[in-house]
Amino acid sequence: MIQPLYADKGSTDKFDHIVADLCETGLSVYDDFIPPLLVNNMALEARELFQEGEFRPARVGRGTSLQLRPEIRNDHIHWLDTENPSATQRPYFLDLETLRQHINRSLFLGLFEYEGHFALYPPGAFYNIHYDRFIGALERVVTCILYLNDDWQTENGGALNIHQGVEASSLSLPMQVMPQAGRLVTFISEQFPHEVLPASRDRLSLTGWFRIRT
Ligand code: OGA
Numbered sequence: 060m061i062q063p064l065y066a067d068k069g070s071t072d073k074f075d076h077i078v079a080d081l082c083e084t085g086l087s088v089y090d091d092f093i094p095p096l097l098v099n100n101m102a103l104e105a106r107e108l109f110q111e112g113e114f115r116p117a118r119v120g121r122g123t124s125l126q127l128r129p130e131i132r133n134d135h136i137h138w139l140d141t142e143n144p145s146a147t148q149r150p151y152f153l154d155l156e157t158l159r160q161h162i163n164r165s166l167f168l169g170l171f172e173y174e175g176h177f178a179l180y181p182p183g184a185f186y187n188i189h190y191d192r193f194i195g196a197l198e199r200v201v202t203c204i205l206y207l208n209d210d211w212q213t214e215n216g217g218a219l220n221i222h223q224g225v226e227a228s229s230l231s232l233p234m235q236v237m238p239q240a241g242r243l244v245t246f247i248s249e250q251f252p253h254e255v256l257p258a259s260r261d262r263l264s265l266t267g268w269f270r271i272r273t
Pocket residue numbers: 178186191204218219253254255264266
């Protein structure tokens with residue numbers, strides 16, 4: 060039997076697809092980036108860590124100016140050890156590494172490393188409009204958010220609301236993206252101010268950034 064040249068073409072395509080969208084608009088929304096079973100296991104792992112008290116209230120700012128500002132954001136986060144990922148996280152981080160290489164090849168961004176955390180927004184929690192790249196966090200160049208919420212309904216709220224930045228955009232903005240399980244949102248961090256709207260149920264994600272050396 061003749062073996063197909065690219066047995067793994069399906070999963071190669073997802074990286075090309077995301078990079079093409081990033082080149083064109085600076086933003087990609089890609090569904091089923093990760094198979095449902097894996098997403099589910101990551102959600103279970105995040106919930107277990109939360110129950111074990113391994114999440115902390117998220118703070119704003121950077122370095123010595125990190126502050127608890129619940130009027131700006133009131134989610135809970137757990138930073139991940141991306142060098143020593145759990146067996147559950149490993150396939151996702153391997154995919155992110157492939158994505159990083161694809162982005163560097165096409166957009167010449169010189170992305171060098173990744174940092175990421177689980178985030179849990181309890182019902183009613185939010186994150187006010189902000190940029191991920193700002194003075195003090197210039198090393199964050201590309202934002203990647205993987206959502207872990209099974210069967211999310213529009214009535215549950217909790218959209219990621221992506222706004223028009225300084226640059227004109229070919230996208231129709233603001234755009235609301237629902238935090239549906241397996242959906243990966245990738246964008247050029249400095250291009251889009253964005254916010255997390257309150258939800259009626261727990262809202263889980265794995266949020267991270269590709270960084271450059273500054
Ligand atoms: C963030 C963020 C968006 C989301 O953590 O910086 O904007 O949809 N998260 O969880």
